[in-house]
Amino acid sequence: MTWVNDILQGIFLGGAYALTAVGLSLMFGVMRMVNLAHGDLAVCGTYLATTVMAAFGVPLWAAMLIMVPLAFVLGLVLQLSLFGRALRSGTTAPLLVTFGLSVMIENLLLQVYSANTRGVGAGDLDVAAAHIGALVLPWLAMLKLILALVVIGGLSVLLRFTAWGRRVRATSDDLAVARLQGIRVRPLFASVTGIAIAAAALAGTLNAVTTGVYPTLGALTLIFAFEAVVIGGLGSLWGTLLGGMLLGVTQVVVSQVSVPYALLASQLLFLVVLAVRPQGLFGTPQAAG
């Protein structure tokens, strides 16, 4: 029964990874753009939430109601001012630009907030849990998993059934022809990046309730998000969910045997997937090329 519980905890952890990674997956799927500042932007959202909490004395959920729309707007502005330009200048430019942005954000956060780890207070949400027999159901972890399902499911529905989604998929298939059919790519991509950054900021903030937040947390966030995306298959949202869960389950199950090897095991899983199935579990070989 402890194994069942371990796997359950792994799935919960996977939900957190998936929620963190879904924006990265979306941006790559639609624009073929790897956003190396993804983790740092998530961390920005967390600091923003803590700042709002401190400034207005509001609880975390209220701060997030303000922060997540702001993160969406930040995504819009970044896409319109920076990423779009980078995308139009070739495949290397987005990598360089987002790497530069990542370095800038980390140093800016160090200046403003110092290197100390900040707690993100959420009452006793980080320790509260329900119990069913031997199964532990931590509320925060369940919340993250549910949010991951809602965000990925919601995005899938939007992409599949709305005019916006149709335009996004068409543009992802053939950008030049999409423009020739009258699609304005700039605002479309801006909306995609807005959603991606909002989801990242949401995930980052909820993760920070457990771990606290520090300026260089973004790099670690990016690595796990990136691994979830690659394991699941580049550009596949449900693949990203599965990738996150495989990472989470591997980590939790191995940690029962040896805690130091838990992180190593999830990196090994990543390497094995890269070696055996480089396009990822849900990816097509073409999408990986």
Place this chain on the structure above:
Amino acid sequence: MSTLAVRDLDAGYEDFQALFGVSLELAEGEIVALVGANGAGKTTLLMTIAGALRPWRGAITLDGTDITGLPDYQRARSGVVLVPEGRRLFASLTAEENILVPAGRRDAGPWTLDALYELFPMVAARRSHRAALLSGGEQQAVAIARALAANPRVLLLDEVSLGLAPAIVDAFYRLLPEIQAAGVSILLVEQDVDRALAASSRTACLLEGRVVMTGDSASLDRDALIAAYFGAPAAPPGPAVRT
């Protein structure tokens, strides 16, 4: 006033010039055929009119309005729509989704989804299939339907017959008068000179980026046209107007 007018167009790719002083006019509901050998600049001309390429010099007007500076997505919305060479459907979308993509003049003309399905019954039958899984003829039908869905004033058809069985190509050409009757002007690129002459009211021949011959398709000297097509030095004189 012509629906589409192209004047003194120079265009190309980076430092390669593909078009030299090309001029062309389309009246409302007129079909003009553009013939020429591979590399003559036919696709470049269509891409430039559609807005995918910025001309180096010259002007493009639609119903008298200069659209030379309009970006590609505005071009489609203003009524100039390209059916690209090789169809280039959105592969992961269904046939119907492809047709629903175009933005702009969706309500400004007769081409509703129902009207398009009536024009292309084979598309209606396969509407929920992914475009990538359709046959070449079905894909071409979807590509034309997608373009018409924007209710274009000018339809640019780039090698509709490419890679299709002659019977299917015949079927497409039989539909052109119906599209034309709705007031759509059509500029079509065609490798097959006889088909081009039969389908159009006027034909223009491009050679190495220049219009070397234009004339009424009914009275154009076929031999002179063929000579112009291949750039033979001594084309026999005919009723065609050499420019």
